[in-house]
Amino acid sequence: MASVPTYDPAAVEERWQERWSRDHTNEPDLDRPSRPFYNLMMFPYPSAEGLHVGNMFAFTGADIYGRFKRLQGHDVFEPIGFDAFGIHSENYALNVGLHPARLIPQNIATFRRQLKRFGGMFDWRHELSTTDPRYYRWTQWLFLQLFRAGLAIRKKAAVNWCPACKTVIANEQVINGYCERHPDVKVEQRFLEQWFFAITRYAERLLANLDTLDWSSSTIAMQRNWIGRSEGAELIFEAPSGEKITVFTTRPDTAFGATYMVLAPEHPLVDALTAVEQRQAVRSYQREVAAQDLVSRKVGEKRKTGVFLGSYVRNPATGEAIPVWIADYVLMEYGTGAIMAVPAHDQRDFDFATQFGLPIRQVVQRDGEPLPIESQDGILVHSGQFDGLSCVEGGKGIVAWLSGRGFASPRVQYRLHDWCISRQRYWGPPIPIIYCDRCGPQGVPERDLPVELPLIEDFRPDDTGVSPLARHREWYFVPCPTCGGEGRRETDVSDTFLDSSWYFLRYPSTEFDDRPWDPARTRTWLPVTSYIGGNEHAVLHLLYSRFVTMVLHELGHVHFEEPFPKLRAHGLIIKDGSKMSKSRGNVVIPDAFIKKWGADTFRMYLMFLGPFQEGGDFRDEGITGIRRFLDKVWVLAHEAAQATLEPLPAAVARKLHQTIRKVTADTESLAYNTAIAAMMEYVNLAREENAAQREAVEPLLVLLAPYAPHMAEELWAQLGHTTSVFRVRWPSYDAALA
């Protein structure tokens, strides 16, 4: 047998990457595809450290799926881009003392090189960056569509202020009271005028549509949780002075057990309900609470605090006068900012009542015995005509009874808040608004877009709550687009999640400068056929994208309401027992591995670590197993190229069909680890049976192609084929043999 050349991954991979680029192998015809398949993966933010193993894991898994679909005869569009605006990039730039406008292109260049090196099937003609004015022009356009539709609203609100970022951040960016970018910096409460997107108006639809989506169940659960729908009722409590205080409750069945009321300290009726002799105590408590941040207020377990207002309201169920308190455990931004306190059946109310000696009255029991607090598995007592009913029936009855007297109405409450998109920072798209004393806030006319982010050297944020752009005087002052009078630009930039809320709409249309997306292209390619990404975006990016798409659909700009009908969440790569992150210092950069072992080996190694949708433990010992496997394939294929035609041993033929069946099913379901195991079993058997033959090897190379694309191409060519292995059809199996 003639000798087989040594497998040299670097040479093989460089050769095929050049050929793919030269032959436009990865660039489908976007205008006339026969079977369009939009294979999307979550685009990266180009950090200075470069692509790490976690990114590689995600991209490899998504790329394998795209290549598999391609081999099954689809025209696969697999674009890539960079989410390069945002606080992360800007903070890093500040740290190293470089301007982001110079830093980001360097980072992108590194990412681009890494993404090419690992062999992704990317269509580089359609690369995008959110920092490109040709892109963010349309981000601003998108803002204007929402503004005109009345869905971008300016309101003064308690917001999360990160003293380190020196900007407002979204609720989603607050982690246990700390800034997600600064794990040791507590977020504070500030009241500022901000732009909000009215996502809460879509809460019901965002929730209901979840039932129509083919998504990982974990992601669905997180979104459902985040939207946080609660059914209950609003009840009205009246003060002797005539003030009506509305509370929200999910337990109207316990109305007879409400022995006091608590308002949020900022509740607008606090002043009116405060007795003269309590005024000083109330003011001082209010000041104390305002000095805290929004979030530490919400972190539980601490002692309850509060102040009696010195007045009473009437419980509409019992008719009794109950005392009114303020306490920081009641939050202004949820429900009505006021609660009826039922200490017998709510843990927080119980804690508060115990601390301040307030009465506790059982209204739910079972067999005359008290139940665990908050249990709904009992019957009503001390509840007048409703005694003896179950909690559910009694609750309905009480709401109906109180409604009839004008004291109640059923109510659905969401935990979701409106999306604050204002950022008092530099590195983002300026919000396209001009303030005019005469006309009010005016949208920048679309013909004047983009509002380019001016290049200013001193982009450092300060503590004033005013964006650095305000210091750029010639940029700041502009004529009002409506009256021509003196106007001032909005100096805030928009949240980076706005950039990423629509990028998938841009990819197929990147060459059009006169429209955000081309209607024909969009109709052909969208919604996205398959989306693969991490659950870290389950409630941020994925919810915002759904909302934006829903609005665009309503406004007639896109033909679909849900952008991602099919989504799969991949797992996390664990290293030394915890997930890879810069703060833990366990980030692994793939470059050295790829240099030593080759991209194909590294791709397969990552996929072999564990189930793709669950993640895996990164240790570098196991990589030799994959390399040994690829070496065996290499030798087998070279020998097959020189073999004479002989019948395939029956055992090998049977195993081949079983392997095709298993690899097909497993690749479809992203069970890449077991697909690889099946190919290993097949190769082991083929070697045992000395089946170094074309019929044995050619189908294997096609099965292998999504996983190790360079090697598959090389060996396919060695077997005498002159066209890419990716133009072949995925092998079929004989069900009788498999």
Place this chain on the structure above:
RNA sequence: GCGACCGUGGCGGAACUGGCAGACGCGCAGGACUUAGAAUCCUGUGGGGUAACCCGUGGGGGUUCGAGUCCCUCCGGUCGCACCA
């Protein structure tokens, strides 16, 4: 507290609708080749026992001819949300 997921050899992990537990890989042990090593190849590898055999999927209980898989319960772990009324 609420929601989701998970627990299988020394390690990563297999096991479709309940049907031979431990595929595949790492590691390890022995052997072949070699002056020697590396690489490669072969054999073995859940625990106990000389053996036929016995015991084994976090603990306990249950359903079933049959349970890693289904049900109950307890223990342990991961992730998300959280003074959300």
